[in-house]
Amino acid sequence: MELTPSKRSFLSAVLFCLMPSWLLAKVQVVTTTEDLAALAREVGGNLVEVHSIAKGYQDPHFVDAKPSYLLKLKRADLFIQVGLELEVAWAPALLTNARNSKILPGNIGFLDASDGCEILQKVSGSVDRSMGDIHPLGNPHYWLDPSNGGRIAGNIAEKLSALDPKHTEDYKASLKHFESRLSKKEKEWDQAASKLQGIRAVTYHNSWPNFAQYFGIQVVNFIEPKPGVPPSTSHVQALTQQIKNGEIPILLVEPYFDIKLPRKIAQATGAKLLIFPPSVGAEPEIQTYFDLFDHNLRLLLNSLQEPPPQKP
Amino acid sequence: MSFKKYALWAALMLGFFSKTQAQTTAKSALQASNILNPNISVIGWFQGEAGHRQSGEEASSAFQFQEAEIALQSIVDPYARADFFVAVEPPEGKVDLEEGYLTWFNLPYGLALKAGKFKANFGKFNRVHRPETAFADRPLAHEAYFGEEGLASVGGSLSWHVPNPWLFVDLDAEVLTMPEADETPAFDTARKKDLLYLGRLSGYYDLTESANITLGGSYAHGSAGREFDQVNNSSSTLKSRLHGLDLTLRWKNPKRAIYKSVLWQTEVLWNQRELSSLSSITSAGLFFHLEYQFARRWRAGGRYDWTESPQDNSRHDQGGLLYLTFTPSEFSLISLQGKQVKRADGKKENLGFLKITFNIGPHGTHPF
Numbered sequence: 001m002e003l004t005p006s007k008r009s010f011l012s013a014v015l016f017c018l019m020p021s022w023l024l025a026k027v028q029v030v031t032t033t034e035d036l037a038a039l040a041r042e043v044g045g046n047l048v049e050v051h052s053i054a055k056g057y058q059d060p061h062f063v064d065a066k067p068s069y070l071l072k073l074k075r076a077d078l079f080i081q082v083g084l085e086l087e088v089a090w091a092p093a094l095l096t097n098a099r100n101s102k103i104l105p106g107n108i109g110f111l112d113a114s115d116g117c118e119i120l121q122k123v124s125g126s127v128d129r130s131m132g133d134i135h136p137l138g139n140p141h142y143w144l145d146p147s148n149g150g151r152i153a154g155n156i157a158e159k160l161s162a163l164d165p166k167h168t169e170d171y172k173a174s175l176k177h178f179e180s181r182l183s184k185k186e187k188e189w190d191q192a193a194s195k196l197q198g199i200r201a202v203t204y205h206n207s208w209p210n211f212a213q214y215f216g217i218q219v220v221n222f223i224e225p226k227p228g229v230p231p232s233t234s235h236v237q238a239l240t241q242q243i244k245n246g247e248i249p250i251l252l253v254e255p256y257f258d259i260k261l262p263r264k265i266a267q268a269t270g271a272k273l274l275i276f277p278p279s280v281g282a283e284p285e286i287q288t289y290f291d292l293f294d295h296n297l298r299l300l301l302n303s304l305q306e307p308p309p310q311k312p
Numbered sequence: 313m314s315f316k317k318y319a320l321w322a323a324l325m326l327g328f329f330s331k332t333q334a335q336t337t338a339k340s341a342l343q344a345s346n347i348l349n350p351n352i353s354v355i356g357w358f359q360g361e362a363g364h365r366q367s368g369e370e371a372s373s374a375f376q377f378q379e380a381e382i383a384l385q386s387i388v389d390p391y392a393r394a395d396f397f398v399a400v401e402p403p404e405g406k407v408d409l410e411e412g413y414l415t416w417f418n419l420p421y422g423l424a425l426k427a428g429k430f431k432a433n434f435g436k437f438n439r440v441h442r443p444e445t446a447f448a449d450r451p452l453a454h455e456a457y458f459g460e461e462g463l464a465s466v467g468g469s470l471s472w473h474v475p476n477p478w479l480f481v482d483l484d485a486e487v488l489t490m491p492e493a494d495e496t497p498a499f500d501t502a503r504k505k506d507l508l509y510l511g512r513l514s515g516y517y518d519l520t521e522s523a524n525i526t527l528g529g530s531y532a533h534g535s536a537g538r539e540f541d542q543v544n545n546s547s548s549t550l551k552s553r554l555h556g557l558d559l560t561l562r563w564k565n566p567k568r569a570i571y572k573s574v575l576w577q578t579e580v581l582w583n584q585r586e587l588s589s590l591s592s593i594t595s596a597g598l599f600f601h602l603e604y605q606f607a608r609r610w611r612a613g614g615r616y617d618w619t620e621s622p623q624d625n626s627r628h629d630q631g632g633l634l635y636l637t638f639t640p641s642e643f644s645l646i647s648l649q650g651k652q653v654k655r656a657d658g659k660k661e662n663l664g665f666l667k668i669t670f671n672i673g674p675h676g677t678h679p680f
Contacts, residue, residue, distance in 0.1 A: 055521075058566040065680050066524065067480035067516040074422065074473065088674075089642075096393060099473060101418040106390075129643060229641070230608055258571055258608075 027164050030069075030076040030103075032087045033060050034281035035143045036113055036152065038289045040080060042178045043157045047167050053094070054087075056281025059256040061133065061228065065090040065097075073098035076109065077163055080156065083112040084119065086140035111159045114140075117148040120209045133228025141278060145210035146186055149289055153178050185290055189215070192297050195304065201250040202243060202271070204257045207278045211296075220248060223262060231261060243269040250303060252276040255283075272303045350386030350394075353673030357381070357443035360666035366659040377402045381410070381443055383673075391418045397441065410441065411464065422473035432463040433471075433484045433512045434530040435558045435579045437599075446603060446637070448649045448665035452617035452629050453581055453597025457498040457554065463532075465491045465508065479517040486510040490534050498583055498622045500537035502549040508534035514558075516680075523563045526680075530556035536585045550586040552622070573605040575613075583622050595620040611637045617653070627656035644670040 026049040031037040037052035044050065051072050054060045060082070073079065073094055081087055095104055102109035119138035127136045142148045157175040161168040197216040201208075204223040212219045221242055225235040242248070243265065251271045253262045259275070266273035276299065277283055280292050357378040365371060384396040397410040413428030431439045437454060442461070450460065457463075467488035474481035488508045493500035499508060514528035536552035557580045564573040582596040597619030605611045618630045631653030639645045649665040 055566060059569060062569050063566075064562075064564065064569075066518065067482075067526075067680055068518050068524070070473065071477075071480055096417055099417060099419070099422050099424060101390075104418075129641070256567055256569065258568070 027077045027160060028072075028075050029078045029080065030072050031080045032063075032091055033082055033143075033279060035279050035289065035292070036080045036082065036156075038280040038287075038292075039113075039143075039149065039153050039178075040078075040156050042289065043153050043171055043174050044160055045170070045174050047164065047170060048160065052281070053091075056277065056279035056283075056286065057255050059254070060086055060279070061089065063087070063090045065093040067097075069094055070098050073103065074100050076100060076103050078109045078111060078159060079103035080111045080113055080159075082140050082143070083114040084137045084140035084142075085135050108162060111155060113152045113155055114138075114142060115155050117142050117151045118145060118210070120213065121206075132224070132226025135227075139206065139209050141207045142210050144208060144278060145214045146182060146189065146293060147214070148210060150179055150182050153182075181290070185293070189293055189297060192301060196297075196300055199250065199300075199304070200246060200248045201252055202239065202248055203252040203276075204254055204262060207254055208252065208276075211278075215297075220246065223251075223253070223257075223265070236261065236265065240265055240268050243271050250274060250300070254278055274299050274303055350384045351674045353383045353385075353671060355379075355381040355383075355441075355443045355669060355671045358668045359448060361448075361663060362665075363661065363663035365663070366655055366661045372403070379443055381441055388414065392416045399442075408461075410461070422475060424471045426469040426471070427467075429466045430464060430469070432465065432486060432488060432508075432510055432532070433469065434458075434463055434510055434532055434554075435556045435581075436526065436528065436560055436577060437558075437579055438462045443669050446601070446611075446613055446635065446647075447615065447633060448635075448647065448667040449633070449651065451579070451599035451601075451615060451619075452631060452653065453579070453599055453619040456597055456619045456621055456629070457496070457581055457583060459495050459497060461495065463491065463496050463498075465489045467507070479515050481513070481515045484510070484512040484514075486512075493537070498532075498554050498585075499534040499552050500550075502535040502538040506535045506549070508532060522565045523561065525562075526558075526560040528556075528558045530554075530558070532556075536587075539588050548589060550588070552583060552585040554581060554583045556581045571605070571608050573603075575601070575603040577601040585622055587623075593623070593625055595622055595625040609639050611635075611639070613637070621656075624656075629653060629655050631661070643672070644668070 027044065027047060029040050029044065029048050029050045031040060031050065031052045033054050034052040034056040037050045040048060040050045053069050054063045079095065081091055101107060104110060119142055122138040123134060123136045127134055143152060153175055157171045160171045193215040198218060200218045200220050202221050202223065203219055206222055206227050208219055211217070221239055223231050223239065225231060248271055251262055251266050251273045253259060253273065253275055255275050255277050262273055265271070276296060277286060277292070280286050280289060283295065286292050286295050357380070358375070359378045360375045361372045362374070378401070380400040382398045382400070385394070387393045392414050394414050396412045399408045399410040401408065409429060411428070411430045413426050413430045416425045419425060433439060437445070437451065438458060442450070454462065465488035467486060469484060469486040471482060471484045474483055488510065490499060490501045490506035490508050510530065510532045512528060512530040514526060516524065516526045518524045532554040534552055536550040538547045539550055540547045559578045561576040562573070578598070578600050580596070580598040582594065584592060584594050586592045600616045601613065603611055603613035613635050615633045617632065618628060620628045631651060633649055633651040635647050635649040637645055637647040645668070647667040649667060651663045651665070653661040655661065
């Protein structure tokens with residue numbers, strides 16, 4: 001029987017789906033964010049195929065648990081999450097519905113990338129939702145410290161070696177190569193950061209403690225009165241006054257927040273407003289983990305070189 | 313220091329350390345046991361109602377605590393998870409196990425098996441718990457065919473994710489104990505051990521990064537009571553077949569996911585029911601639901617209802633509901649709703665609702 005091209009492609013697609021994942025040449029990796037995907041690509045190179053669920057321009061706290069993600073998760077050999085409850089609203093639902101026991105917590109195909117990383121703002125004592133969308137285990141935006149980037153890459157390399165032992169040396173070599181590039185980049189960034197030491201900033205969400213600590217920036221307040229809580233009029237008034245009184249030159253806003261209110265605050269205070277991406281993939285030119293820091297440092301340094309806008 | 317003082321000092325220190333150690337051990341044991349506790353959450357549903365019902369239902373009080381839904385959810389072992397939902401309903405004065413089921417999610421070939429009491433996978437709306445729907449009431453068609461609580465019963469379910477590279481396809485087969493007619497008017501128990509058979513095929517597809525579609529077809533086959541033949545002194549079981557089609561379209565730009573979204577949902581039901589061995593009836597019902605989230609904490613929506621009764625297709629009820637909902641956070645909402653229904657007898661009902669719900673604890677995510 002002669003098969004038409006459309007029937008042939010249908011048959012091959014069905015066979016592809018029915019094929020067990022170990023027959024596929026590459027280790028299938030699914031990450032919750034593009035930052036983890038970028039690091040997995042650095043370590044895994046051509047030996048892995050990586051997909052991220054959340055895009056870099058998306059707020060990782062609010063991702064719909066779409067069934068289409070299950071198609072990727074079902075075939076995954078490794079699932080990597082940021083952890084610290086960043087993805088608590090959607091990742092557990094996806095994992096339990098993916099029908100892939102290998103990637104469930106506690107199994108070999110599950111990795112919480114925060115293992116061994118420096119985690120800031122761990123909450124001690126009692127926690128409740130009057131504090132807003134708080135993360136009791138610590139601030140989950142820890143990948144924004146390059147030192148943690150190295151640790152995450154190390155975690156991924158270790159996990160890939162366990163999953164794919166015959167390529168352990170390849171993963172080790174890729175990790176070493178990444179670490180050496182990171183080390184060179186860190187020297188470059190440290191030099192740039194010397195101009196940022198002590199600079200005061202207001203950010204929309206509490207996304208930047210690790211970044212701020214590494215680069216010596218002081219985050220003095222947030223547009224959100226509490227994490228995840230939209231700004232009230234009284235908070236905006238107090239914040240505007242604080243920026244004016246404290247001469248805070250920079251307002252950093254993650255790309256997924258509405259820009260109207262930050263723009264008003266910037267106009268009222270003379271602070272420079274920067275759309276400041278916390279993730280790889282937030283802008284087309286941010287393709288790698290290194291690009292993310294290059295981009296953000298460039299934004300900060302350029303803004304300092306520009307003359308401040310006239311105060312109203 | 314004398315020997316006695318040394319002995320007293322040593323005894324005190326020993327007592328202090330052993331007490332501290334005991335407290336630490338007890339605390340650690342408590343923490344360890346807490347880790348294994350299930351996730352516990354409660355949703356409260358307070359409602360105000362204005363207007364008069366014409367449909368013969370008992371008038372509601374102006375304010376009612378409609379329901380407190382207590383959820384207990386946990387992984388049981390490496391193979392299964394358990395979900396319990398207990399509804400405390402003060403207006404009816406009852407505590408009801410709304411759902412309580414075990415899911416084996418670790419089966420091969422994309423299969424999952426569920427056993428216990430659960431809401432049947434018929435259409436999209438039926439599985440959503442009452443406090444968590446956008447409405448203060450239920451669509452007329454769901455009330456007419458599934459009753460006030462929706463179609464739920466005890467039994468088992470086998471679900472299969474059909475492997476294909478283009479879209480997510482789920483095939484479900486369920487066997488449930490036949491619910492009573494006063495709970496689920498589309499069916500009626502003929503014999504105690506009667507079973508209800510259900511099947512559902514649904515597909516999900518991302519049209520674009522922002523838009524997606526879910527299309528589903530459902531079928532349920534069960535009894536519609538018994539017919540007695542007094543001449544031959546025998547009885548036979550009458551059949552009822554319920555068909556459903558559902559379409560859900562969603563739009564949400566991931567770059568502005570917290571600010572704007574659109575939801576369109578339609579469900580159509582039709583029922584073929586034997587009234588006797590010689591006659592049968594075909595009836596239908598439907599609803600359309602449109603919701604627009606126009607700001608971070610604000611949603612507006614509307615629903616159109618049209619339905620016949622499973623026992624009578626000569627007349628129909630129709631109506632609509634409009635609502636405006638404010639969500640201070642993900643964990644609470646305040647909704648003002650207005651509803652008009654034109655009943656089959658020509659009488660009109662105008663009702664106004666204030667729905668307030670609030671959630672404490674980590675309530676699990678509902679199916680997308």
